[in-house]
Amino acid sequence: MELAAQIAALRKKHGFSQEELGEKLGVSRQAVSKWESGQAVPELEKLKELSRIFGVSLNELLQLEESSPKKTEGAFLFEQPEKNAEKQTESGEGKLKKQRNWIFIFTVSGFILALALITICLQAQIKNLDSRLADVQSSLLGVKSEWSTAISSLRASIEQSLESQSSIVSDYHYDVISLQPISQRVKAKFTVTPKNSTADTTAVLSFTGPDFEPFTQELSRTGGGAFEGSADLPLSHEVRVQVTFLNGDERTNEALETIYGLDDYLLSIYSTFQGDMSRYAIGDLSSTLSLNGSLEVEAQINDSTEYRALANYPDGGTVRLIKDGKVYREYELDFYENGPKPDYENGNETPVYSAFTVTASVPMEERFSEGEWQKIEIEVTVIDRFGICYRQIPYVLEAAGNDGYDRPTDTEITYPTK
Secondary structure: OOHHHHHHHHHHHOOOOHHHHHHHHOOOHHHHHHHHHOOOOOOHHHHHHHHHHHOOOHHHHHOOOOOOOOOOOOOOOOOOOOOOOOOOOOOOOHHHHHHHHHHHHHHHHHHHHHHHHHHHHHHHHHHHHHHHHHHHHHHHHHHHHHHHHHHHHHHHHHHHHHHHHHOOEEEEEEEEEEEEOOOOEEEEEEEEEEOOOOOOOEEEEEEEEOOEEEEEEEEEEOOOOOEEEEEEEEOOOEEEEEEEEEEOOEEEEEEEEEEEOOOOOOEEEEEEEEEEEEEEEOOOOOEEEEEEEEEEEEEEEOOOOOOHHHOOOEEEEEEEEEEOOEEEEEEEEOOOOOOOOOOHHHOOOOOOOOOEEEEEEEEEEEEEOOOOOOEEEEEEEEEEOOOOEEEEEEEEEEOOOOOOOOOOOOOEEEOOOO
């Protein structure tokens, strides 16, 4: 995993937004965004502070991979000479030869025993040397790791310093103001301050991405030398931002950052029936249907939303029991029966980067006798805080037996038109 992805993963694991992490480090949210998108690398001091905040070592933060040394044990193989004692017959002069043979055998045996002892001592010394060599290699690897970390941090610091020196922007930030569900756009406010400008300098932002046509937005000059302006951005997962400064015939530009996650605002709706949903066959094409339990409707907010203006929650909804194409009964969905709904517009402190799930329960006790029905549908409709409508039909039951218990539940999403 690259350093950029590692920082993003650890930040989300600890429940920090980019802005909160930036405050802990004393940097802007845009600096954190550049780290996570790979456009910049934290300085060594910031890396140390990140490792402290996340509770990991520098090696774990930087994801250095090292290969452990392999010990090579040396061994000496001594070939033992074969015993080659000749048998002599015990006759006459054979006794003298026999004595000489025994002397030879004892001499060879002593030599072999001495060689064995020497071999054992040498093997012990070799193992001791191998152990010392392994310790030295381990120490060298530790030094190498520390030097690699220091060199990488120094290189990143130099690159960041060079980038800062070559940058034509002294300050930049943006804020997501609101979601515009009718036009399916996001309004964001941008502020850019150039390092050098004149009274004739103008500034233009350019926006590009993989799933929309490029467009530009001219900024207005403020009293402090900065340029400000609002832009309606598409609901895209990736929006690349670039600024161009025009000064007469001179044109300079710089990539500012890539904005991620503007499309991460929709709810996820899940519906399950808890209880007894039974049918009793009476004829070939008819049956009696009994519903005795409750429909549980769960609305889940995506856990990667980092913009409070896009933080979503269900505002209400209905459940309809439809018999043969007509509404038979209708129930209201109350997701906040046991507590208040979020209020992000008024500064509610609920973290928008944490998963948030609410559930509404609808009791159902119905019985449809044989011959009185052909098709029963359970329809769920949820309206979120932006007026976006989520509709799904999780259950379809037919008297002919073609039930839709296990079919995939598709959610139809409709945006408001006024």
